[in-house]
Amino acid sequence: MNRKRIGFIGLGVMGSRMTRRLLNAGYEVIVYNRTPEKMGPILQQGATAASDISSLAKQSDVICTCLSMPSDVKAVYEGPDGILANSRPQTVCIDFTTVGMDTSIDLANQAKAKQIDYLDAPVSGGPEGAEQGSLTIMVGGNKTAFEQVSQILNVLGQNIQYLGDSGLGSVAKLINQYLVAAHSLAASEAMVTGVALGLRAEQLYDILRTSYGDSRMLRRHMETYVLPRNFEPGGALKYVLKDVNLAIELFAKIGLQPRTGNSAVEVLNLAVEQGLADLDMSAIIQPLEKQCEVVVKKQSGNA
Incomplete structure (x- = not known):
């Protein structure tokens, strides 16, 4: 089976559990976390550590982010060292963070200008849902990109809803x-x-x-x-x-x-x-x- 190389940024309560599910499903996962100590348990399970966001972006086919605040998301995606400046064309970015509608639309437009797809895909179900792979995942963005990563999303959730245009997942x-x-x-x-x-x-x-x-x-x-x-x-x-x-x-x-x-x-x-x-x-x-x-x-x- 053709497996995409996944980059995952943000290994907090939700992100760490989601990453484990991807590893257990056989995906190659590259991880980065602002607090390096949080990467330890994930690396022991087979993930590879990236030294920074730009190197993770350059190595990944799909990039997942699961962060705390909208400001964190913008910091990770924007700027010369961010995801959008360092990802290859046709990379699909999946943001699981809960952010505002306007933030999702703005990042999707910036990504499109670089031939990158950005999906706003916030989740519901808490740590238990992340651990069990039973999350509800609400997705806005390009439908073709959504279909390309549907296998990945199905590892993480049981109720995957494609809602349409960028920002509607966040809504x-x-x-x-x-x-x-x-x-x-x-x-x-x-x-x-x-x-x-x-x-x-x-x-x-x-x-x-x-x-x-x-x-x-x-x-x-x-x-x-x-x-x-x-x-x-x-x-x-x-x-x-x-x-x-x-x-x-x-x-x-x-x-x-x-x-x-x-x-x-x-x-x-x-x-x-x-x-x-x-x-x-x-x-x-x-x-x-x-x-x-x-x-x-x-x-x-x-x-």
Whole structure:
């Protein structure tokens, strides 16, 4: 089978797991990470280290990026030492980072001018989905380029959606993140209110998860993080704040007031001010708990 040589930049919580899946599928993978120590475990599994971004770009047929912030993406792609200046024509770039629509369109246009394809392909599913290869991947950009890398995407995800023009993958992901933030806040407000008024947290949660008030974010947050009081991140709160702010920019484009999004941003900012930025997104509940002087947690003995 003809295997493309893949360059992968960004070996954080998501990128490291995605890279392992590509290696396990038999792909030759060249990696680069700003923090070199993070490359160690991946190199032990068979990846090759690149000394810098430009050398990785020159050696790769497909380049994947999975970074934290839009500014990180622009820094990696642009400039004389970046991906676009050093990749060969017909290289396909797949950016798994959650960035704004305008950033995706801008990078796609810059890539096209150099006969390179740039696909915005943000993902949903968290570290578990990355590890299991069950991610949802939302792709915008040239359809021919998408088809050329579909085998690679199928190693990483189970729900691969081609959405059309550049930027539309980012739009879909940001709309998802808008709901993540809104649902997280609503679930947190509901649980804090119930506990403050005397309900037992586990009993209230059991009612909500079997009623119309149920949501995936309610279940995720309560079962894994809030009730056991373990806020080690799957998805850090600061990144959800970044995403919902980018989503609000989309609302401005169409003249719609982001009412629930604005409320989520208010509480997320409060959480950041209280030093919770690097905790899991479920820590959005903590400023509300502090305000009401309650803690939503499991009780010893029977629920």
